[in-house]
Amino acid sequence: MANTGLQVMGLVLGVAGWAFGILVCAAPWWRVSAFVGDELVVSQVLWEGLWMTCLSQWGRLQCKVYDSGLALSGSAQMCRGLSVLSLLLCLLALLLSVTGLKCTRCLGDAHETKARLGRVAAALFLAAAFFFLLPVCWSAYVVIRNFYDPNVAAPLKRELGPALYLGWGVTVLMLVALPVFGKGAKGNPPSTAESKPEKVFV
Template identity: 55%
Template structure:
C-alpha cells in the first residue's frame, strides 16, 4: 500500500543524492596527483575533473583552477563521461517531478490514488536509472586511474590517484538508488490488488456500503428472539 512515510523518506534521500551528484560533477577532484618515486615535484599537486583542472602549490597554498578551453578538443572518453553525468542529473530532475506529483500527501492530481501511485513508482524508477547512469562515469574514471597507475608504460608524472569526488560519487549514487527503491516500496499497490482500497476497507469496517445492502425482513413478520 502507498505509505507516505516511505515515499517522503525516499524523495529526501534521492534529492540529497541528486544535489551531491551535481556537486561531484562540477568538482575538480576526480583525479589527483600520485607521488610515485622521486620524479614528481611534491611542492605542487594537480587536481582534475570533468570541467576543469587545478594546480595547488603547497609552499604558498595558492590554488589556480582553469576550465578546459574547448569541449570538442577533449578526449572522447571525457566527453562521454561529461554527457553521462549531465544526463543522469537531468533524469534526477524528471524523477523528482514525477515523485512529487505522485506523493500521497500532495493534492496535485486530486484524489486519483491509483494514478498518483503509478506516477510515484515511475519517479522512483527514473531515480534508479539516474543512479545507475551516474555510476558509469564514476566507475569509468576509477578504472582509467587504476589502469594507468599500474601501467609501466605511463610516466610517473602522468600517474593519478582516485580523487575524493569519486568516493563521494559512489555514495550519492547509492543515495539516489536507495531513494528510488523506497519511493517504489512506498507506492506499491495493496496486496489484494485493484483500486478503491480505501472504499473497500470502509465498507468492511462499517458493515457494507452501497454495493452491499443489508437484508430487511418481510412486512408483517416479527423477528424471532433467540436467547
Template identity: 45%
Template sequence: MVNTGMQLISFTCAVTGWVMAIAVTALPQWKVSAFIGSNILTSEVKWEGIWMNCIYQTTGHMQCKTYDSILALPPDLQAARALMCVAIFLGWLSCTVSCCGMKCTTCAGDDRRAKAGIALSGGVLFILTGLCVLVPVSWTANTVVQDFYNPNVPVMYKRELGQAIYLGWASAVILMISGAVLSSTCPHIERGGREYRRGYMGRSFPNSRPSPLASDPPKPFTSNSVPLKEYV
C-alpha cells in the same frame, strides 16, 4: 501514515543524492596527482575534472583552466560530461514527478491510483539518475587504476582517484536506494485488493433465484394458521 513517512525520508535522501551529483559534476577532483617514484614534488597538486584542470599549491593559491578542446578529452571524460548532465536533468525531473505523487501533496486530487503511478515513476527516475552517475564515475575510476598499474605510462602522468569519484559513488548509491524505497511505498497492491473485493461484491445476477437453503425456514403448522369458515 507509515508509507507517508517513508516517502518523505526517501525523497529527502534522493534530493540529497541529486545535490551531491551536482557537486560531483562541478568538482575538478576526479583525478589527482600521484606521488610515486621520482615524482616527489608535493608543493603542488594537479586536479583533473570533466570541465577543467587545476593546480593547487601548498600556499593556498589555486589556478584553474578550462579545456580548450572537447575532442581532445579522453573518452571517459567525454562520456562523463554527457552522462552527468543527463543525471542532473533526470534528477530534477525525478524531484518534480515525485512531489506530485507523494501522499502529503494535493496533486492529482484524491485519485490514489494516479498518485501511486506518479510516485512509482519518480522512484524509477531516481534509480536511472543513480545509474547515470554510477557509470561515468566507475568508468573514470577504472581508467585511472589501469593507467596507474600500466608500466608504459610515465610516472608523471599517473593519477589517483580524487574526492569526486568517492562522492559520486555515494551519490549513486543514495539515489538508487532512495528510488527503490520510494517505489516500494506505493500502495498499488493494497489498493488493488480493495478494488477487486469491491468489484466482486458488486456483481449481480438478475435471473438467479435464492437458494432454498438461504431462505427462511418453514413455519410450524398450527390451527391458527388455517382460515376457518362457518358452515350452516
C-alpha cells in the same frame, strides 16, 4: 500514513543524491596527482575534473576551465554526458515524486495516478543511479589502469580523487531512494465496503 512517511524519506534521499551529484559533476576532484617515483615536485598538486583542472602550488589554488569540450578524450566526453543525463533524470524523478506524494494535492484524490507517478519516479531513480555509476566506475578504472601501466610516465600517473568516492555515495543514495519511494508509492487498497459488492435480498 506509513506509506506517506516512506515517500517523504525517499524524496529526501533523492534530493540529497541529486545535490551531491551536482557537486561531484562540477568539482575538479576526480583525479589527483600521484606521488610516485624519485623526481617529483611535492609542492605541486594537480586536480582534474570533468569541466576544469586546478593546480595547487605553495598554498595557492589556480583553476582553469577546459577551453573546448571537443578537445577532450572520448572517455571524458562520455563521462560528461552520462553525468549530466543522470542529473536530468534525477531532477525529473524528483518532480514526479513531489507530484505523486500522497500528502500533496496536485492531483486531488487520484491515488492510482499518484501511485503510477511514484513507480515512474522509482524507475527514473534507477536509471539515474545507473548512468551516474558508469562514469564514476569508468574513471576509476582508467586511473587504476594507468597507475599500474609501466609505459605511463610517473608525472602522468594519477590517483583516485575524493569526487569518485563521493560519486559512489551518490549512487547509493539514489538506489536507496528507489525501493523506499517505490514501496511508499503503492496505491491504497480499496476498503472492504468498496471491494465487496453489496448483497441485495428480494
